[in-house]
Amino acid sequence: MSFPWANEYKPSHPFMQWMDEKLPLPRFVYNAIGAGYPVPRNLNYWWNFGILALVCLTLQIVTGIVLAMHYAANAGVAFDSVEHIMRDVNWGWLMRYAHANGASAFFVVIYIHIFRGFFYGSYKAPREMVWLLGVVIFLLMMATAFMGYVLPWGQMSFWGAKVITGLFGAIPLVGEPIQQWLLGGFAPDNAALNRFFSLHYLLPFVIIGVVVLHIWALHIPGSSNPTGVEVKTESDTVPFHPYFIVKDGWAVGAFLFLYCAVLFFAPNMLGHPDNYIPANPMSTPAHIVPEWYFWPFYAILRAFTFDFFFIPAKLMGVLAMFGSILIWFFLPWLDKSPVRSGHYRPTFRKFFWFGLIPTMLVLFYCGGAPAEEPYVMFSQIASLYYFAHFLIILPIVSSIERPDPLPFSITEAVLGHDDKAALGTTA
Amino acid sequence: MIRILSLLVGLFFTAALAWSFGNGAVNFAREGKPATVESAFHEHPKALHLASDGPFGKFDKQQLQRGFQVYKEVCAACHSLRLVAFRDLKAIGYNDDEVKAIAAGFNVPGLDPNTGEANTRPGLATDYFPMPFANDIAARAANNNAVPPDLSLMTKARHNGAAYVYSLLTGYQDQPAELLKTFPDAKTPQGLHYNPYFANLNLAMAPPLTADGQVTYGDGTKATKDQMAKDVAAFLVWTAEPKLDKRNQTGWPVLGFLLFATILGYLSYRTIWAEKKKH
Ligand code: HEM
Numbered sequence: 001m002s003f004p005w006a007n008e009y010k011p012s013h014p015f016m017q018w019m020d021e022k023l024p025l026p027r028f029v030y031n032a033i034g035a036g037y038p039v040p041r042n043l044n045y046w047w048n049f050g051i052l053a054l055v056c057l058t059l060q061i062v063t064g065i066v067l068a069m070h071y072a073a074n075a076g077v078a079f080d081s082v083e084h085i086m087r088d089v090n091w092g093w094l095m096r097y098a099h100a101n102g103a104s105a106f107f108v109v110i111y112i113h114i115f116r117g118f119f120y121g122s123y124k125a126p127r128e129m130v131w132l133l134g135v136v137i138f139l140l141m142m143a144t145a146f147m148g149y150v151l152p153w154g155q156m157s158f159w160g161a162k163v164i165t166g167l168f169g170a171i172p173l174v175g176e177p178i179q180q181w182l183l184g185g186f187a188p189d190n191a192a193l194n195r196f197f198s199l200h201y202l203l204p205f206v207i208i209g210v211v212v213l214h215i216w217a218l219h220i221p222g223s224s225n226p227t228g229v230e231v232k233t234e235s236d237t238v239p240f241h242p243y244f245i246v247k248d249g250w251a252v253g254a255f256l257f258l259y260c261a262v263l264f265f266a267p268n269m270l271g272h273p274d275n276y277i278p279a280n281p282m283s284t285p286a287h288i289v290p291e292w293y294f295w296p297f298y299a300i301l302r303a304f305t306f307d308f309f310f311i312p313a314k315l316m317g318v319l320a321m322f323g324s325i326l327i328w329f330f331l332p333w334l335d336k337s338p339v340r341s342g343h344y345r346p347t348f349r350k351f352f353w354f355g356l357i358p359t360m361l362v363l364f365y366c367g368g369a370p371a372e373e374p375y376v377m378f379s380q381i382a383s384l385y386y387f388a389h390f391l392i393i394l395p396i397v398s399s400i401e402r403p404d405p406l407p408f409s410i411t412e413a414v415l416g417h418d419d420k421a422a423l424g425t426t427a
Numbered sequence: 428m429i430r431i432l433s434l435l436v437g438l439f440f441t442a443a444l445a446w447s448f449g450n451g452a453v454n455f456a457r458e459g460k461p462a463t464v465e466s467a468f469h470e471h472p473k474a475l476h477l478a479s480d481g482p483f484g485k486f487d488k489q490q491l492q493r494g495f496q497v498y499k500e501v502c503a504a505c506h507s508l509r510l511v512a513f514r515d516l517k518a519i520g521y522n523d524d525e526v527k528a529i530a531a532g533f534n535v536p537g538l539d540p541n542t543g544e545a546n547t548r549p550g551l552a553t554d555y556f557p558m559p560f561a562n563d564i565a566a567r568a569a570n571n572n573a574v575p576p577d578l579s580l581m582t583k584a585r586h587n588g589a590a591y592v593y594s595l596l597t598g599y600q601d602q603p604a605e606l607l608k609t610f611p612d613a614k615t616p617q618g619l620h621y622n623p624y625f626a627n628l629n630l631a632m633a634p635p636l637t638a639d640g641q642v643t644y645g646d647g648t649k650a651t652k653d654q655m656a657k658d659v660a661a662f663l664v665w666t667a668e669p670k671l672d673k674r675n676q677t678g679w680p681v682l683g684f685l686l687f688a689t690i691l692g693y694l695s696y697r698t699i700w701a702e703k704k705k706h
Contacts, residue, residue: 080510083510083579083580086670087510093670094674238703242699243699243700243703246692246695246696246700247696247700249692249695249696250689250692250695250696253689253692253693254689256689257682257685257686257689260681260682260685261678261682264674264678264681265482265675265678267674268583273584273585273586273588274584276667277576277580286626303444303447304444304447305450305451306446306447306450308442308443308446308447311443320443323436323440327433327436330429333429333430334429334430334433336430373451373455374455376451377448377452380444380448381448383440383444384445384448387436387437387440388437390433390437391433391434391437391440392433392434392438392441395430395434
């Protein structure tokens with residue numbers, strides 16, 4: 001993308017001029033994250049999380065590659081090879097804890113990034129493609145994280161793999177053959193472990209590819225902003241470099257600080273103790289729970305406890321669990337309000353803060369709790385609201401709501417006046 | 428069109444959930460939550476404070492050596508420590524000769540160099556702690572049909588690891604009379620032992636620490652049952668996380684650097700944006 005007032009790349013050094021003719025990579029970087037990319041001046045800190053996600057992705061790939069140099073994907077020795085990394089490999093404990101907690105950090109960041117989108121209507125035109133690619137990334141992340149958790153071959157690895165692949169078993173007729181095909185056997189074993197490792201190494205690179213598309217698609221209209229009013233004039237934007245380089249830079253510092261505090265001082269806080277017990281197909285853990293970042297969806301899965309007409313409860317749960325994410329794909333067309341930002345949508349905002357956010361918190365909590373009452377009833381109410389929110393409330397609210405008046409421009413929102421825009425200048 | 432479809436899909440899911448909720452709520456109202464003996468009598472681990480706790484934690488090597496002694500003289504009869512090698516003991520303050528002597532005190536599987544037949548030989552520093560039983564069947568046979576689990580990772584493999592081990596070892600007691608009154612079927616089975624800290628209240632391990640002075644500490648510490656339980660719990664924190672000291676020591680400089688870098692970054696941010704905030 002470019003606004004007409006974007007700075008142009010002018011290489012001064014002869015080598016850079018030569019380079020610019022042969023392979024304009026520096027120009028590309030300049031226009032993507034340099035002074036050549038104008039960004040709305042009013043972005044708040046919620047807009048830092050995209051870059052933070054990139055930092056997490058890089059961290060996961062670097063630590064993951066080092067771990068793979070020492071890990072052995074064989075059901076007989078996988079558990080011990082991880083302990084070998086923890087005990088004998090130089091700084092192996094650091095790599096492993098960095099990778100395990102890095103996955104959690106990645107999901108914290110991504111959940112904030114996604115909910116930023118929900119609140120500010122970032123998914124709306126002209127950024128639908130950015131959003132759709134984002135949902136694809138999220139699905140890929142979930143698959144990657146799930147398979148990664150199987151690799152240490154502890155009790156939760158094994159039983160998690162069994163339960164999750166078992167979900168496919170709920171599909172009528174073809175379910176069981178599909179499950180066996182996925183696992184390469186009747187239960188998770190060496191075949192499953194090997195293919196999970198192979199895919200766990202592959203998918204992050206697929207994610208890189210989709211992230212490139214995601215950012216490419218973003219740079220066509222440019223970033224949205226907290227007012228949701230599109231950029232009008234040059235005074236609405238600042239060049240990415242130096243303004244957002246420094247803002248993202250200090251945010252990355254703060255993020256790494258929090259991440260390292262957990263990594264060094266509470267590295268097992270987010271893990272489950274059972275995964276320090278080697279996988280044992282003969283002994284089922286008392287409570288099989290996935291990693292925390294899957295809890296909301298796990299709660300939805302388990303909320304269906306009674307057959308619905310001719311549909312078995314388990315199948316309903318599986319449909320709902322996958323459906324709960326797939327409906328995000330339709331969001332740009334379900335929410336028809338022309339106003340993007342929740343700041344100017346009084347009704348939407350109430351449903352967001354008092355409906356969606358508490359619902360997600362309840363789902364998070366119940367997904368990690370045992371499948372007992374009263375947690376099951378809580379997750380049923382929360383799941384009910386979850387589907388109602390996206391599929392019923394949003395479409396209705398967006399057609400009957402009367403939005404608050406919008407500022408004339410970003411500049412006006414920031415400074416209280418916008419002389420240039422008021423004169424009718426458009427470019 | 429898409430919104431009509433979404434409405435229908437939305438109604439479908441919400442109706443199915445309402446159905447599940449309604450049925451569940453009716454059952455719950457009718458039957459309530461069944462009280463189980465575990466929910467009524469299971470106890471949360473007692474508090475245990477160790478030198479290795481917290482971000483400033485550091486192993487107390489003296490205590491680890493005492494704990495190791497308890498492991499060697501008591502627990503090793505039944506429990507393996509298969510992820511720990513004798514050479515690792517240097518980290519808790521033993522010198523090379525002591526490590527060799529400790530290793531030689533254990534018999535590990537070996538081969539007769541002349542015939543190639545399996546036999547046992549005294550351990551070397553590079554060996555790992557041996558299995559006390561030939562296999563799981565032998566272990567079960569000797570332990571009322573339960574296999575004593577490996578202890579290397581025990582304090583990371585249970586909630587509240589060290590406190591749990593300490594509580595379990597000191598928690599054996601007679602079954603409370605009210606328990607039998609409320610749950611007459613829950614009598615501890617023959618050969619198991621009542622312990623409110625164990626998940627299902629009855630475990631196959633006979634109380635291993637039975638008398639004060641069961642081991643004799645070289646450093647003069649009085650070997651009460653409570654002390655031995657604490658020491659072996661501390662030792663098992665080390666076996667599960669031998670790099671804990673190094674982790675804590677590395678953490679502070681890393682955080683210090685990040686804090687410094689973040690403050691610098693923040694100040695640059697303030698400087699660069701200063702004039703943009705105004706016009
Ligand atoms: C590997 C994971 C991801 C990376 C590295 C990533 C990266 C980025 C970056 C660098 C930006 C621009 C900065 C910003 O607005 O925060 C961005 C914007 C955006 N992302 Fe992501 N993203 C990821 C995943 C997702 C997911 C899972 C979603 C949604 C399901 C999503 C939705 C969006 C949207 C809608 C925008 C535009 C926001 C706006 O301009 O208002 N992203 N992403």
